[in-house]
Amino acid sequence: MTEIQEKKKKxxxxxxxxxxxxxxxxxxxxxWFLQQLFMPKYMHDIVEGAMIAEYYQExxxxxxxxxxxxxxxxxxxxxxxWDEYGINSYIRGSAQQLIWQSYYLMEExxxxxxxxxxxxxxxxxxxxxxxxxxxxxxxLDGMRWSMSKVHSIEASxxxxxxxxxxxxxxxxxxxxxxSLTEDxxxxxxxxxAVTHNGYYMRVDVRPAENVPEGKPLGDYTxxxxxMSYLVKMNELCKENxxxxxxxxxxSLYPYWYDEWEEQVEVFAKENDLKYYNFLKATDEIGLDFTxxxxxxxxxxxxxxxxxxxxxxxxxxxxxxxxxSRRGEAALExxxxxxxxxxxxxxxxxxxxxxKNRNEE
Amino acid sequence: MDELLEILRDLHPxxxxxxxxxxxxxxxxxxxxxxxxxxxxxDTFDVAISANxxxxxxxxxxxxxxxxxxSKMDAED
Amino acid sequence: MLFTSYEFLLFLLIVFTLYYLIPKxxxxxxxxxxxxxxxxxAGRTYLLYIGATTVTTYLAARKIQDRKDAxxxxxxxxxxxxxxxxxxQKKEAxxxxxxxxxxxxxxxxxxxxxxxxxxxxxxxxxxxxxHAFGSEKTLSFVNLVIPMGISFYTFQSLGYLIDVYQGKIxxxxxxxKFALFVSFxxxxxxxxxxxxxxxxxxxxxxxxxxxxxITLGLERIxxxxxxxxxIADRMLVAVNAIIKDTETYNGAFAFVGMLFYALELYAxxxxxxxxxxxxxxxxxxxxxxxxxxxxxxxxxxxxxxxWHITMGTWFTDYIFYPLSICKSMQKLSKFSxxxxxxxxxxxxxxxxxxxxxxFTTGIWHGANWNFIAWGIxxxxxxxxxxxxEPLYYRFHSRFRVxxxxxxxxxxxxxxxxxxxxxxxxxxxxxxxxxxxxxxxMFTKFSVKSLTGAAFSGLGLTVWDYAILLVGALLLFTxxxxxxxxxxxxxxxxxxxxxxxxIWYGLFLTVLVFGAYGIGYSASQFIYNQF
Numbered sequence: 001m002t003e004i005q006e007k008k009k010k011x012x013x014x015x016x017x018x019x020x021x022x023x024x025x026x027x028x029x030x031x032w033f034l035q036q037l038f039m040p041k042y043m044h045d046i047v048e049g050a051m052i053a054e055y056y057q058e059x060x061x062x063x064x065x066x067x068x069x070x071x072x073x074x075x076x077x078x079x080x081x082w083d084e085y086g087i088n089s090y091i092r093g094s095a096q097q098l099i100w101q102s103y104y105l106m107e108e109x110x111x112x113x114x115x116x117x118x119x120x121x122x123x124x125x126x127x128x129x130x131x132x133x134x135x136x137x138x139x140l141d142g143m144r145w146s147m148s149k150v151h152s153i154e155a156s157x158x159x160x161x162x163x164x165x166x167x168x169x170x171x172x173x174x175x176x177x178x179s180l181t182e183d184x185x186x187x188x189x190x191x192x193a194v195t196h197n198g199y200y201m202r203v204d205v206r207p208a209e210n211v212p213e214g215k216p217l218g219d220y221t222x223x224x225x226x227m228s229y230l231v232k233m234n235e236l237c238k239e240n241x242x243x244x245x246x247x248x249x250x251s252l253y254p255y256w257y258d259e260w261e262e263q264v265e266v267f268a269k270e271n272d273l274k275y276y277n278f279l280k281a282t283d284e285i286g287l288d289f290t291x292x293x294x295x296x297x298x299x300x301x302x303x304x305x306x307x308x309x310x311x312x313x314x315x316x317x318x319x320x321x322x323x324s325r326r327g328e329a330a331l332e333x334x335x336x337x338x339x340x341x342x343x344x345x346x347x348x349x350x351x352x353x354x355k356n357r358n359e360e
Numbered sequence: 361m362d363e364l365l366e367i368l369r370d371l372h373p374x375x376x377x378x379x380x381x382x383x384x385x386x387x388x389x390x391x392x393x394x395x396x397x398x399x400x401x402x403d404t405f406d407v408a409i410s411a412n413x414x415x416x417x418x419x420x421x422x423x424x425x426x427x428x429x430x431s432k433m434d435a436e437d
Numbered sequence: 438m439l440f441t442s443y444e445f446l447l448f449l450l451i452v453f454t455l456y457y458l459i460p461k462x463x464x465x466x467x468x469x470x471x472x473x474x475x476x477x478x479a480g481r482t483y484l485l486y487i488g489a490t491t492v493t494t495y496l497a498a499r500k501i502q503d504r505k506d507a508x509x510x511x512x513x514x515x516x517x518x519x520x521x522x523x524x525x526q527k528k529e530a531x532x533x534x535x536x537x538x539x540x541x542x543x544x545x546x547x548x549x550x551x552x553x554x555x556x557x558x559x560x561x562x563x564x565x566x567x568h569a570f571g572s573e574k575t576l577s578f579v580n581l582v583i584p585m586g587i588s589f590y591t592f593q594s595l596g597y598l599i600d601v602y603q604g605k606i607x608x609x610x611x612x613x614k615f616a617l618f619v620s621f622x623x624x625x626x627x628x629x630x631x632x633x634x635x636x637x638x639x640x641x642x643x644x645x646x647x648x649x650x651i652t653l654g655l656e657r658i659x660x661x662x663x664x665x666x667x668i669a670d671r672m673l674v675a676v677n678a679i680i681k682d683t684e685t686y687n688g689a690f691a692f693v694g695m696l697f698y699a700l701e702l703y704a705x706x707x708x709x710x711x712x713x714x715x716x717x718x719x720x721x722x723x724x725x726x727x728x729x730x731x732x733x734x735x736x737x738x739x740x741x742x743x744w745h746i747t748m749g750t751w752f753t754d755y756i757f758y759p760l761s762i763c764k765s766m767q768k769l770s771k772f773s774x775x776x777x778x779x780x781x782x783x784x785x786x787x788x789x790x791x792x793x794x795x796f797t798t799g800i801w802h803g804a805n806w807n808f809i810a811w812g813i814x815x816x817x818x819x820x821x822x823x824x825x826e827p828l829y830y831r832f833h834s835r836f837r838v839x840x841x842x843x844x845x846x847x848x849x850x851x852x853x854x855x856x857x858x859x860x861x862x863x864x865x866x867x868x869x870x871x872x873x874x875x876x877x878m879f880t881k882f883s884v885k886s887l888t889g890a891a892f893s894g895l896g897l898t899v900w901d902y903a904i905l906l907v908g909a910l911l912l913f914t915x916x917x918x919x920x921x922x923x924x925x926x927x928x929x930x931x932x933x934x935x936x937x938x939i940w941y942g943l944f945l946t947v948l949v950f951g952a953y954g955i956g957y958s959a960s961q962f963i964y965n966q967f
Contacts, residue, residue, distance in 0.1 A: 026941075038949075171948075174951070177900070374830075391757060392791070396787055398761075402762070411759040411763075414758050
């Protein structure tokens with residue numbers, strides 16, 4: 001081949017290479033854009049889906065990590081824990097978080113930091129099998145990719161789900177083309193915070209009225225699958241030198257059976273774990289279900305959450321030995337900022353309620 | 361040959377069978393026509409055209425068809 | 438596995454990659470392995486059935502071929518000394534022998550098909566008869582699993598056997614190669630029914646990775662996915678709603694449903710075939726076409742040359758012709774001519790054979806009276822149009838409308854409507870219900886009923902209808918363009934950016950608008966307790 005021919009060949013090869021590269025960039029770029037567009041943003045209405053992802057922005061230097069479902073993320077205020085006990089905490093909570101999802105979240109969190117204690121709400125022991133696909137998504141989509149996420153997906157998938165739809169969520173959410181909103185563009189890349197260190201604040205009030213007695217069950221034994229994860233949690237925390245603390249939130253519903261209570265107490269005793277059932281301490285906590293709940297007893301509102309946090313904070317600092325870190329400059333600065341957002345959210349919600357009341 | 365042409369014209373009076381050479385490929389003769397044709401031919405010429413001889417090559421023109429008939433009448437090996 | 442599934446795409450990717458990496462002389466063997474793996478994932482026990490058909494047909498064909506070769510040699514040696522009569526006798530004796538071999542194999546394989554597919558149908562009919570005679574006895578149904586594609590591969594194998602018997606082709610000497618012919622995986626799901634002489638041309642040869650062939654194949658697969666996921670699966674939602682609730686959806690809805698089904702079936706069937714032929718093309722293998730713009734047909738006869746082509750030609754070549762010109766039929770024809778007159782006599786072979794073919798076609802589609810009614814319906818329409826031909830001829834001599842655009846459009850619309858009406862047998866649970874629904878189109882037709890709440894009850898949104906409309910228009914446009922040559926060929930002539938836009942655009946359309954996955958609705962997130 002002559003020199004000119006060789007040059008031409010190199011040029012066209014380079015051109016071809018550049019072309020392929022350009023196409024690849026275009027394809028990957030447009031697919032990424034579409035995926036971001038179609039994934040639900042969870043910024044309004046249903047905000048629970050945005051919770052898990054918020055953790056990664058934080059400074060990973062917490063004393064206590066709460067892991068569990070709405071009975072934690074709606075009932076505990078990390079702001080109060082800091083203000084009154086100097087405890088730096090975070091709630092890794094999500095909607096109907098299943099026990100294996102909690103386990104894998106713990107596993108993942110312990111790779112980022114080593115808190116002194118992990119608090120787990122035991123309600124999810126009642127679910128032995130995967131439940132709802134939508135809730136799976138809200139818990140799992142927000143996790144960063146890791147082996148923990150892979151295992152959590154595998155443990156959670158319902159028969160109609162496919163692993164590849166988690167890897168490429170566009171395959172799951174493509175049908176949202178007909179329900180896209182402004183939010184989908186606004187929050188394409190960056191999202192707003194919907195929680196305060198994992199706490200989902202609600203200030204409204206709806207008193208608890210006729211809370212139904214639990215219907216008798218055929219079998220009260222917790223499923224093997226669910227219990228196995230509790231065992232794993234215990235081992236995981238021991239291996240990492242973290243204290244596992246079990247709690248039962250003071251929610252009037254779903255009904256917490258005595259038979260379930262017994263099993264948890266037995267497990268805690270056998271494994272030398274602390275277990276606090278707040279349902280039994282509502283008086284001490286000072287809870288009044290006519291004003292401390294926003295949904296008739298399922299979850300506490302701001303007033304109730306702060307009361308519970310005050311109560312539990314004392315336990316954490318006195319019985320569990322979590323020392324106050326007030327005075328640490330960095331943390332003080334952080335929490336000052338957080339307090340501003342906390343109070344702003346609270347004020348905005350009260351204003352909204354006042355407005356609604358005026359309009360009535 | 362004339363007998364054959366008569367049979368063909370009976371089927372489709374408006375077709376020029378003497379010159380047309382894509383009777384099958386051109387869709388002029390359909391499967392019903394072919395069967396009716398074969399029945400008539402078998403009867404008239406006392407031959408037995410078989411199903412595996414129903415190929416476009418044999419039926420595309422009156423000539424090809426006539427050759428088939430003749431070869432069957434003189435059937436040797 | 439379904440064509441439109443993640444598993445199949447993964448399977449294709451693996452097969453395609455390995456196919457071009459391994460030494461070329463192993464390619465057909467690899468395809469055989471891949472086909473059996475594909476079939477295995479569909480159902481383990483299926484392998485027994487396809488194995489049985491493969492082996493028996495292979496052996497029967499080999500035996501017939503061996504006899505043919507042996508006979509030719511021995512006959513040539515002695516033919517000089519024989520009279521014409523003796524030659525004829527010898528040949529016929531040999532033919533009889535070969536025929537018997539073929540018949541045994543045919544009956545065995547058709548027997549498998551019959552037992553597996555039609556036992557329960559037979560039982561239900563027997564029960565019906567028993568009850569009609571007041572008997573309390575009820576035979577219980579059997580639980581037989583129907584191997585995927587058994588109707589297709591059985592017919593494909595038997596076609597091969599008959600071709601060998603008739604001397605059209607020579608029997609395949611390699612069992613492996615024959616096994617691949619029977620089980621070639623793109624064809625296992627819904628055909629086409631290939632002829633050995635066609636498929637063998639490219640199935641066993643060595644294939645080099647050729648950019649043009651591969652891209653054409655991939656484009657065709659993508660087009661098939663578009664038809665199936667964007668159009669067919671979406672349309673199916675409304676079709677199902679209409680045919681399941683006949684109390685609400687009759688009259689105008691039956692008419693609308695029939696048209697919806699026409700679109701859905703076309704998109705699904707031709708889309709599946711696109712994926713089949715496209716897949717084969719990426720492997721360098723040519724599979725015969727099964728559709729040729731069937732909705733542009735101007736008559737029923739033409740329609741059946743353009744819809745499910747390989748099935749039509751199979752029934753024509755292997756049942757219609759042999760049946761209509763066999764000796765017994767000729768005798769019957771002569772008899773009828775004598776006793777019922779010329780007109781009836783000469784129609785007997787054609788119509789009787791045609792009726793049998795359509796009855797068989799119907800029952801081949803499914804073990805149900807619906808399908809038989811559908812088959813016979815087709816026969817009746819064809820017979821009527823055949824008998825009306827002299828009338829048409831006189832009409833067209835008087836009125837010069839043949840060839841005029843508007844008249845052609847009339848013919849096309851007429852054909853589409855008739856075929857859509859016949860397909861109603863496909864949709865409804867049983868034959869009486871089908872007639873009822875058909876009748877309701879005339880007795881209960883009310884355009885107003887379409888505008889009520891029932892329409893939204895069909896399960897599709899405005900978006901869905903918009904997508905279906907655009908999709909159908911796209912199908913139509915592509916078909917129109919295709920009349921003057923291959924559309925993919927034309928696209929290949931465009932500049933690269935344009936080609937890229939077209940194919941990537943189509944891909945994104947399938948990705949976003951495909952009716953697959955769990956779907957999104959706000960109601961999924963309604964919770965009462967977290």
